[in-house]
Amino acid sequence: MAAQELLRIEGISKRFVKPVDLAGRIANMMGASNRESVVHAVDGVDLTVAEGEVVALVGESGCGKSTLGRVIAGIHEATKGRVFWRGQDIAKMDSAARQAFTLGAQMIFQDPMSSLNPRIRAGEIVGEAPRVHGLVDAAGQAEYVANLFRQVGLDPDYRRRFPHQFSGGQRARIGIARALAVKPKLLVCDESVAALDVSIQAQVLNLFMDLREALGLAYVFISHDLGVVRHISDRIFIMYLGRVIESGRTDEIFRAPAHPYTRALLDNVPRLDARKRSFSTVKGEIPSPLHPPPGCHFHPRCPVAGPRCAIEVPRRTTLSEGRIVACHLADGGVSAAA
């Protein structure tokens, strides 16, 4: 890739463990067999983000896209695997380099109302982090915040307002201004436009694209909305129950999806130009991540699954430069393995 690598993750897994509670332990003493429940939210994911690139994580509920986003933004620590920021392993960084990573990767959340403190004025929400981190002194803070407000399309006079005095779209902009305040290189956007009305969503997407151009920002864009993803991203990672099942350049995936799940997703997306259509359906429900099916997680719902799919976890197969799919169809077929 021509552009310089900004972030690389290798073999990242994140497990959440719910220990057996007191009642369960007492029951165990009497012969019951309660065990701790483990969710493999993210299971062995590799991913790179180049400077100025937009990478999208796509999937349905419970696929682990938000958890992966939080690992990338440094909010969750991975259970397994390594994260490299500009080529350096973050586990082995000194504190100055670690600081550069934590400031360099910022997150924008889905619901601005639950991620903005309702009792703090908008100007302070945006201005606090840069002051604490010494990016600006107390005297320069007002001007610094005013510039950020202008950058995200808010009137600087609104600095004295509280979050509840803004509309949904404006709150989304405050969330963006707060993330930009520490001069990040990478923004992790977790469903940042999902809750907005279409016309406001278009405004915020345009803002993301403007900022990318003006500041050279890279994005990890987490979304379930394939229309948004197609519009904004360079590369896509499609996730299902914690695993990446297909990845590659956005245009290639939309032109020729390789994994049956990707095909199903693309077929199921309502589109403006598909009128009075008969909706095709994938059978079944998304299984619980607590008890994922063995082998390929998608096989109980897959229209082309064979005996091999229920036994063996599909390997990642490289189809072409940067295009990876995890499906037995691309790796010797679905009939039982030798």
Added chain:
Amino acid sequence: MAEPVLAVDNLATHFFTRDGVVKSVDGVSFTVAPGEVLGLVGESGSGKSVTGFSIMGLIDPPGRIVSGSIRLKGEELVGRTEAEMRAVRGRSLAMIFQDPMMTLNPVLRIDTQMMEAVHAHENVSEKAARDRAVQALAQVGIPSPEERLSAYPHQFSGGMRQRVAIAIALIHRPALIIADEPTTALDVTIQSQILAEVQKLCAESGTALVWITHDLAVVAGLADRVAVMYAGRIVEQGPVDDVLDRPLHPYTHGLIGSVPGDSLPGKRLMQIPGSTPSLGRLPPGCAFEPRCSRAVEACRAAAPPLMQGAGGRAYRCINPVSAEEAA
């Protein structure tokens, strides 16, 4: 054309709050023919849900229907007493809500709730009511309906719960179902399953459907006709193909341009500046005028009247988008 199942004429529902009158629905007219699917589209606060609630007779104080008429199969619904509405609701008129957890009682089993719905309008035996419930669950594609009947709502997934809600709405084979964003909270593959079921059921039973949504793409795939609401008024309505391909109202035009995925990737989306106005303080002229790029002097003076276009189209704009611009 057959007599419409539903005819809403000049409906106005206002909320009388301490801060003044909020005209949530203000002069809305539309009809739905038997077996027809009407997509009622709008952004938050456009009055689309209040329109649905008004039809169901579910407007609570400080709100009330101040004028207009709602006719279901020729019979007037406005002005009926609560008891009279109860006889209609669930029998010839049903509603599906966005969140099925709000429709279903969490402490009652599904069978109790479904049989209660049967008994509300029909005096039949327990056994017959149970059979009807099983039938309804099977109809919406719930596997092994007999066993699932004795489950509680929390034992179902989101998509399955919505199917149960749809099954309850279908129990009495109503003439009209009002669906208020029923697939918005669902995943794409599950949404698609529900849309397929609904499409099949309406085609089979001839039930008319008013599908309230903010998602133009869902309407494109499902509806026969579409009505676009803005600030309490229908600003444009007509057959889906006509409205989506050749929008006349600048708001519809902007809304279509705002949907990502169809315009070229990486290009800026067409955006509507500003945000939806507060319904308590609407401008005197066209409510969309402050955000409209085509506004002229006359737009500020008075609200545009409803104009009739060719092919059953209607719109409220004095300076509509021309065919060349819409392309």
